[in-house]
Amino acid sequence: MAEVKENFSDKLGRFLGASFLFHIVSLVLIFLWQSINLSKTKTNLIMISHENSVRVDVVAMPKHTLKELKNMNISPEKNVKIEKQEIATKSNENSDIEFKKSKNKKSFLSMLKNLSQKEVEKPKDNSKKNVKQADSFDRNKKILSNLLLAGNKVSMGSSIVGSSANYDAGELSSYIEKLPVLIRPFWKLPSYLMNKDLKCRVQIFINESGRLIKAKIFESSGNEEYDSRALKAVKQAQPFPSMSENIKGVGVNGSILLGFPI
Amino acid sequence: MVRFFLVFLFSISFVYSEDSLHIVAVGEAELEKSIIHFQSLTDSNDKDLELLSEKYISVFKNNFSFYREIISVSNSNRSFIGQLGNSYKIWNDKNFKYVFNLHLSRLTDEEIELKYEGYDVKSEKEIISNVHKVKIGMFERGLIHKISNDLYEAIFNKKSIFNSKILFVSDKNSKGANHVKELFIMDFDGNRKRQLTFHKGTVISPAISYDKSKAIYSLITKNRGRNRNINLYLIDLNTGKSKLISKLKGMNSGAVFLPGDNEIALTLSHTGNAEIYIMNLETKNLKRLTKHYAADVDPSFSIDGEMLAFLSGRVGKAEIFTMNPSSLEKDVKRISFVGDYNATPRFSPNGKQIVFSSWLDNRFDIFRINRNGRGLVRLTKNFGSNEDPTFSNDGEFLAFSSQRVLSKTKAVQNIYVMSKDGEILGPLTKNFGNCITPRWSK
Numbered sequence: 270m271a272e273v274k275e276n277f278s279d280k281l282g283r284f285l286g287a288s289f290l291f292h293i294v295s296l297v298l299i300f301l302w303q304s305i306n307l308s309k310t311k312t313n314l315i316m317i318s319h320e321n322s323v324r325v326d327v328v329a330m331p332k333h334t335l336k337e338l339k340n341m342n343i344s345p346e347k348n349v350k351i352e353k354q355e356i357a358t359k360s361n362e363n364s365d366i367e368f369k370k371s372k373n374k375k376s377f378l379s380m381l382k383n384l385s386q387k388e389v390e391k392p393k394d395n396s397k398k399n400v401k402q403a404d405s406f407d408r409n410k411k412i413l414s415n416l417l418l419a420g421n422k423v424s425m426g427s428s429i430v431g432s433s434a435n436y437d438a439g440e441l442s443s444y445i446e447k448l449p450v451l452i453r454p455f456w457k458l459p460s461y462l463m464n465k466d467l468k469c470r471v472q473i474f475i476n477e478s479g480r481l482i483k484a485k486i487f488e489s490s491g492n493e494e495y496d497s498r499a500l501k502a503v504k505q506a507q508p509f510p511s512m513s514e515n516i517k518g519v520g521v522n523g524s525i526l527l528g529f530p531i
Numbered sequence: 532m533v534r535f536f537l538v539f540l541f542s543i544s545f546v547y548s549e550d551s552l553h554i555v556a557v558g559e560a561e562l563e564k565s566i567i568h569f570q571s572l573t574d575s576n577d578k579d580l581e582l583l584s585e586k587y588i589s590v591f592k593n594n595f596s597f598y599r600e601i602i603s604v605s606n607s608n609r610s611f612i613g614q615l616g617n618s619y620k621i622w623n624d625k626n627f628k629y630v631f632n633l634h635l636s637r638l639t640d641e642e643i644e645l646k647y648e649g650y651d652v653k654s655e656k657e658i659i660s661n662v663h664k665v666k667i668g669m670f671e672r673g674l675i676h677k678i679s680n681d682l683y684e685a686i687f688n689k690k691s692i693f694n695s696k697i698l699f700v701s702d703k704n705s706k707g708a709n710h711v712k713e714l715f716i717m718d719f720d721g722n723r724k725r726q727l728t729f730h731k732g733t734v735i736s737p738a739i740s741y742d743k744s745k746a747i748y749s750l751i752t753k754n755r756g757r758n759r760n761i762n763l764y765l766i767d768l769n770t771g772k773s774k775l776i777s778k779l780k781g782m783n784s785g786a787v788f789l790p791g792d793n794e795i796a797l798t799l800s801h802t803g804n805a806e807i808y809i810m811n812l813e814t815k816n817l818k819r820l821t822k823h824y825a826a827d828v829d830p831s832f833s834i835d836g837e838m839l840a841f842l843s844g845r846v847g848k849a850e851i852f853t854m855n856p857s858s859l860e861k862d863v864k865r866i867s868f869v870g871d872y873n874a875t876p877r878f879s880p881n882g883k884q885i886v887f888s889s890w891l892d893n894r895f896d897i898f899r900i901n902r903n904g905r906g907l908v909r910l911t912k913n914f915g916s917n918e919d920p921t922f923s924n925d926g927e928f929l930a931f932s933s934q935r936v937l938s939k940t941k942a943v944q945n946i947y948v949m950s951k952d953g954e955i956l957g958p959l960t961k962n963f964g965n966c967i968t969p970r971w972s973k
Contacts, residue, residue: 330869330891331898331909336953441553449557457563459628460601460687470554502557524552531556 441516445525451509452527455502458495467495471503471527475520479509487526499529565628566603567595567686570610573635580643584635587675591631593720594679594693597928600950601687622652629658629686641667645674649682658685672722692923695719696972697930698727698737698746699946703964714748716768719923719971721946721959727766728773735761736784739972740792744768747776747795749784763797765812776812781805785829789836796820796830796839796856807841809856822860829875832856833882834973838902840866840876840885851876851887853902866904875919878902879926879951880973886910886920886929897931899951910953917947921971927951930959930969 469490474482484503486496512520519525569591573584585608595604605627612632613621622630634646648660659681665671676693683691697717704711714728714737728734730750737748745767752760763783766773777783781800788795793812798805805826809818821827825844832839839856842849851867854860867873872890879886883902888895894916900907911917916934923929929951934944944965949955960966 330889331907334909334912334953337912445553445555448555452557453561456557456560458560459563459565463560463562472552498560499557519553526552526554528554528556530559 440513441519444510444512444516447510448506448525448527452502452506455505456499456529457502458498462492462495462498465492467492468531469496469499469529471499471529472523473503473520473525473527474523475509475512475525477512477517477521479507479511481507481509482521483523490529495529499527502529503527562601564601564603566605566626567629567631568605568607568611568622568625568627569595569631569633570612571634572610572612572632577637580635580637583643583670584633586670587633587635590672590675591633591679594676594691595683597692597720597948597956598683600954619650619652619655622650627652631682637667638664643667645671647678649685651686658682672718676718690925692719692925692928695924696739696743697921697946697959698739698968698970698972699932699960699966700734700737700748700968701960701964701966704731705964714746714766715966716746717959724960724963727768727771728764730773735968736786737968737970738787738795739768739970740788741790741973742792743972745792747786747788749782749786777810777815787830787832789832790834796832798828798830807839819859820854820856821863831877831885833878833902834880835882838878838882840878840902842874842876849873851885851900853885864904866900866902867907868904869907870898877921879922880924881926886922888918888920888931897929910949911955914955919968921969922951922973923971924973928956928971930971932967932969 467490468488469486470488471484472487473484476482481504484500486500489496490499569588571581571584571588573581575581592604595602605625607625611621611625611627611630612618618630629649629651631649632647634644636644636646638644642664643666645663645665646661649658650656651658661678661681663671663674665674680691680693683689683693695718697719699715699717700712701715702710702712704713710733711731712733712735713726713730714734715724715726716739717724727746728748728750732753733751735749735751737746739746745765747763747765749761749763752758752762754760760778760780761782761784762775763777763786764773765776777797777799779799779801782798782805784798786795786797789809794809795812796807796809799808799817800806804824805828806819806823807821807827807830809820810816820830820839821841821843823843823845827841827843827845829842830839831841836856838853840851840853843852844850845852846865849872850865850870851873853862853864853866855862866876866885867887867889870889870891874888874890874895876885876887878884884899884906885902886897886899888897895918896912896914897910897917897920898907899910910920910929911931911933914933915936917931918934920929920931927950928948930946930948932944933947934942936942944967945961945963946959946966946969947955948957948959959969
């Protein structure tokens with residue numbers, strides 16, 4: 270009987286030892302597998318590209334010349350979804366906004382699409398933007414040359430490519446699209462740096478109030494002067510608009526990249 | 532057991548976390564315009580020579596002011612030069628990116644020495660320099676244009692318009708009811724206008740060869756009614772001699788040179804209908820390109836010879852088409868879809884765009900479209916009636932004729948120049964009759 274007991278406890282000990290070993294090995298394997306996976310995801314940063322897009326249909330000979338179109342304003346914050354909400358809640362401000370609109374230069378889109386009922390120019394941004402907006406068309410020649418089909422139907426589009434999570438995508442997109450308009454007036458190159466297919470990306474860290482904490486080259490163009498001019502343009506363009514609670518994390522964490530030119 | 536538990540906790544602590552970057556494009560940069568400063572270093576004690584030097588400087592300044600979109604000409608009339616070899620510092624302080632020095636000095640009673648240097652201030656180096664001997668009493672405009680082009684090329688690495696010419700037709704020799712239209716030539720800036728033909732007839736649709744040595748034009752014969760013909764002539768621009776090269780029945784017009792200057796494309800109607808042909812200037816052999824019962828006129832070749840643009844009524848009204856000129860009716864493609872009446876399509880030097888005039892709001896205006904039919908833009912508006920656009924040799928400018936109404940019974944046409952995006956620079960002709968059909972040498 271004792272012998273049987275002894276055999277049994279031996280076997281049990283061996284079994285437990287084997288089981289323990291097996292479990293340790295499995296855990297180590299799981300641990301290793303997860304850490305490999307994690308290292309892969311760390312390098313696959315999700316890039317979300319924000320672009321303004323416009324749809325154009327040719328229906329007639331252009332009414333406006335190229336020069337006239339360049340001198341018209343474009344306001345990238347014309348996100349129709351958000352504006353509709355604002356109209357519903359701020360109906361008493363409508364008359365102010367309508368008046369301001371007639372005083373300022375008519376925007377490209379309002380002229381062609383007759384969006385006068387739908388547009389809202391955010392009053393607090395207006396004063397800063399007016400001067401810079403007047404130049405935005407001038408600066409954006411290459412993109413515009415494909416869009417300048419005046420006398421034709423144009424509809425506003427805005428495209429977000431890539432996945433997004435944990436914040437109001439519309440609000441963030443709307444904020445981010447304001448940045449190029451502010452930076453473009455300072456983004457200049459001498460002739461020897463133009464048309465050379467140089468690209469750089471600048472990573473910016475903005476605090477809640479819109480102040481630039483840091484700007485650094487995320488991807489260099491390979492040309493020192495090109496990079497330094499891009500950084501200079503960003504620094505000169507501040508202060509940027511303030512960020513709301515929802516999206517300030519994105520600014521503070523340096524999750525915004527500015528592409529010069531894309 | 533505890534160990535198991537600890538290991539288990541350890542492994543679940545690696546939670547997958549998402550990190551995203553948001554990219555937004557700032558777009559293409561604007562050109563930071565450099566400043567170029569022209570200065571005379573001619574001895575100020577020689578008043579005549581100093582005056583001549585200043586006149587030459589103003590020609591340089593006027594030339595470079597055409598390119599106001601990419602370079603600024605300093606309006607200072609002073610000369611800045613460092614005594615101890617520190618000119619670069621002085622020029623840098625003045626914000627000059629390029630400096631050009633002109634020196635004139637007397638060699639003999641009959642000759643002047645014209646010496647010049649051009650400097651890139653930022654790189655602190657001389658980019659051009661040369662010496663010429665010129666005769667006293669001659670205003671060497673052509674030489675100044677050549678030097679301007681050399682300077683432009685040294686800075687921008689491509690050719691400028693400064694050596695180019697513009698052909699045009701003017702009726703300034705008309706007297707009363709006798710309307711006379713002759714062919715003229717002028718510099719790109721409207722100077723040195725010179726009459727080329729003396730037919731005392733009606734010259735139409737000229738073209739200049741690529742090497743600027745010859746021109747072709749059509750002349751409406753003086754016969755009346757059915758015997759009236761439109762004949763084709765070739766003129767040697769060096770000797771001034773014209774010769775008749777085609778007198779087929781009907782139209783021999785709208786001729787343009789093909790690259791190489793040995794062949795021309797033109798409209799002929801000897802078959803009873805206006806069609807486009809290629810003609811060899813030596814052999815007079817014809818190669819037919821279009822075959823349609825509607826009129827096909829106004830050929831324009833791209834510089835690489837790969838594409839032909841023309842006007843055709845084949846869809847019921849005058850629209851612009853392109854085709855492959857290697858054989859008859861090959862790859863004919865309609866380019867313009869809007870506009871009541873489109874006319875005179877002309878390729879840009881890089882072959883990527885076509886300019887044309889179109890009837891809109893009771894006048895003609897100039898439009899530009901990509902060769903694939905996209906990107907239609909309007910270039911002129913509220914500027915009279917604008918026709919016959921022609922690209923400059925570098926594709927940066929357009930010359931065109933513009934009609935202004937002076938009174939109920941009087942209107943005048945003059946040739947104007949504008950940037951390729953529609954910025955009007957100004958007139959090239961004035962008080963020279965009605966000037967039409969400009970053709971810019973390529």
